[in-house]
Amino acid sequence: MRVIVALGGNALLKRGQKPDAAPQIANVAVAVRSLATLAEEHELIITHGNGPQVGVLALESAGDSELSGPYPFDTLGAETQGMIGYWILQALQNALPGRQVMALVTQTLVSAVDPAFDDPAKFVGRVYEREEAEKLARENGWTVKPDGPYWRRVVPSPTPQRVVETRLIRRAVRDGVVVVCAGGGGVPVVRDPQGRLTGVEAVIDKDLTASVLAEALECDAFLILTDVARVMRDYGTPRQSEIGHTTPHELRAIEFPPGSMGPKVEAVCRFVETTGDMAAIGRLDQAARILDGTAGTIVTPSATWPLTSTL
Ligand SMILES: Nc1ncnc2c1ncn2[C@@H]1O[C@H](COP(=O)(O)OP(=O)(O)O)[C@@H](O)[C@H]1O
Ligand SMILES: NC(=O)OP(=O)(O)O
Secondary structure, eight states, rough: EEEEEEEEHHHHHTTSOOOOOOHHHHHHHHHHHHHHHHHHHHHEEEEEEOOOHHHHHHHHHHTTTTSSSSOOOOHHHHHHHHHHHHHHHHHHHHTTSSOOOOEEEOOEOOOOTGGGGGOOEEEEEEEEEHHHHHHHHHHHHOEEEETTTEEEEOOOOOOOEEETHHHHHHHHHTTOOOEEEEGOOEEEEEOOOTTTTTEEEEOOOOOHHHHHHHHTTTTTTTEESSSSSSOTTTSTTTTTTEOOOOOOHHHHTOHHHHHHHHHHHHHHHHHHHHHEEEEEEEEEOOHHHHHSSSEEEEEEETOOOOOGGOO
């Protein structure tokens, strides 16, 4: 089987956790332990988020008095691909001796007139109490929005159209390479009328890009790994309950928050509706169990879809 896995940026750097390298490398190790099992049996493509990390780099660059201004978000996105891609690459190489592994700087095409440029929605950086977030927004010209009980900076997040390096990724996967790519949803770029690429100021949702890539690479399964074991109904209320096996039709009838579970649900629904294959959302350390249908929220075209066919 060909399997694509998206690792959450917040799962790699948990809300409230200090953004040092060491805890993130430890979280990568947890993810890679569960991914190595998959790589032994399947073709594997790994994407990852970068929301918390790109915010750290943005703050660093904004605080550097040597610079005439902060680095733009396309450049910061590429930096996070290098940093997180390196952590995943090394952990996979150590876990899978003899297997070829590659981490690729990847660009994702978006539309220059995407309405998302006028309505920032992608959470980046750390969480703040409301008062502090609003003060920082006034001082730095940020937009901030609530993220659960906290507040966070948001930046535009246009819809991913295509991963520029798709053909190269397909070739590497066919050659048996485990490919780490499209980190942070891919560096956002637009193509001008002459066909030239230019970066734009945005952070793309990695779950939506993973869905686009999963379709283009004809993946058989799409897993989103994050910090919750299952998607919940009535999340955050006393009535909350875990969703086990479900369909896009059932999921689309439930409202999920934008910027966190919303894009994940949209990404898995889109993949299942378009391909008729299975997708799932679950915890970072349970990849193999999620793929065999014994953990996570499993999304299939119909409720009677035979889960054992993913084995
Ligand atoms: N209905 C829901 N079920 C489960 N988790 C939810 C739901 N709605 C919102 N969430 C939140 O979504 C978070 C995962 O999204 P996010 O932090 O963006 O993940 P990541 O960065 O790992 O991709 C969970 O930690 C949880 O707080
Ligand atoms: N770019 C992106 O979707 O990052 P997160 O997974 O950290 O939100």
